[in-house]
Amino acid sequence: MLRAQEIQSTLEATFPSFAKALVRSNVHVGFWMHLPMQFCKSHLPRNDTTIFLENEIGKEFIINYIAERTALSGGWKAFCAGNKLREGDVLIFHLVQPLRFKVYIVKGNDSAKVDGDLGHLSLDAQQNQINNEDQTEEEIESCKAPMPLRVLPVNILQEKLGNQENSSMLLEANVEHAVDQSENENEVHVSKTLALTTSTGSIDDFKDMNGIKNFSIVVNGLGIDSELSDHHRTKYYELCCSQNSFLHKSILNSINHKLAAEIIIGTVNISEAIKASKLSTLRADYAVWDKTLKGFELLGMNVGFLRTRLERLMILAVESEEAMQTESREARHEQARVDEEMKNLELKLLKLRETRERLDTEIDALKESAESHEHKFQEVVNAPW
Structure with missing residues (x-):
């Protein structure tokens, strides 16, 4: 990051x-790239558009910009591949023209080893970062930005529940579309320090809460509100209100505060994804969400009501799909029957037209014959005596 600042x-x-x-x-994972919200509001359009990224050697890439999410989407994967970008690399974006960036790339050190390993984010390491008043922006950002979550297979999960060091490594990135908003919001909060506070209130006194101002998230005696963005804290409060209890009250003692915060963020993200789901939502998405929630449940998080809602949605989605398939099959069958009947009617109509033409010809011939007989008759009538 220091080298990037020098270049900038x-x-x-x-x-x-x-x-x-x-x-x-x-x-x-998702091949999305969120840009700083304030920068986008100040210098980029408020509607979706196409922007151009030019690397140091002048190669140009066309990228789709999603204004609502202040993010780069289509074309970003090709840019990553074309420049061999890896986790830990730092990019300097220089807006040299409207909708055109010159991008300078600073390769990170040992970026291949980072790979989302949460095992290094232990409580002691983070407390040392908090006590260090001279910590860099990069260190603060690495603490503040929660990583997307995916639960490892259940059998592995169960083997690791008793060990804090291992349990902090149980989650990896995969619920990408559910955490995009988290990553974007944390860029706004990147300058905040992780001021951890100890709460004297009881973890079982949620019913005594008078509102979100008095809402404090305490895990194993340690307040972790500063680990969450305002959005996630508010949404988590609403989830707790819906169940009239702290969803994390039974979380395992072996879970450190960083991992607990990520579990809460993941829970909020999945709840929002459930609320935003439609009949067209893929079953695979439902399966990923349920698998993640099951992992949170094994860690002591009260997410059973979310899994129940998911199960109901999956059943309705399957029933709807089956009904659509049945109705579609019946409609196609009826369509084929009508097409066949129309074809038969067309053939019958063709035959009737041919018969009509034949009869017209016969009638014309009869008329000619009648006229001929009339002519002969008149000749006899008018012949001299």
Whole structure:
């Protein structure tokens, strides 16, 4: 990051720029790239458009920009592949023209080893970061930005529940579309320090809560509200209100505060994904969400009501799909029957037309014959005596 800052300081100041460290979701999972929200509001259109990225050697890439999510989408994967980007690399975006960035790439050190390993994010390591007043922006960002979550297979999960060091490694990135908003929001909060607070209130006194102002998330005696964005804290409060209890009250003692925060964030993200789901939502998405929630449940998180809702939605989706298939099959069968009947009627109509033409010809011939007989008759009538 220091090298990136040095490069950024040499760029022409009349054109805006920003630096962005790549995380796993940028280069391995969803291939999305969120841009700083304030930068986008100040310098980019408020509607979806196409932007151009030019690397150091002048090669140009066309990328789709999604204004609502302040993110780069279609074409970003090709940019990553074309420049061999990896987690830990730092990009300096220099807006040299409207909708055109010059991108400078600073390769990270040992980026292949980072790969989303949550095992290194232990409580002691994070407390040392908090006590260090001179920590860099990169260190703060690495603490603040929660990683997308995916639960490992249940059999592996159960083997690791008793060990704090191992349990902190149970989650990996995979629920990407559910955590896009988290990553975007945390860029706004990247300058905040992780001020951990100890709460004297009881973890079982949710019924005494008078509102979100008095809402405090305490895990094993340690407050973790600062680990969550305002959005996730508010949504988690609403989930707790729906069940009239803290969803994390039974979380395992072996779970450290960082992992607990990620579990809460993952729970909120999946709840929002459920609310946003439609009949067209893939069954595979439902399966991933349920598998993730099952992992959270094994870690002590009260997410049974979310799994129940998911199960109901999956049943309705299957019933709807089966009904659609049945109705579609019946409609196609009826369509084929009508087509066949129309074909038969067309053949019958063709035969009737041929018969009509034959009868017209016969009638014309009879008329000619009648006229001939009339002519002969008149000749006899008018013949001299």
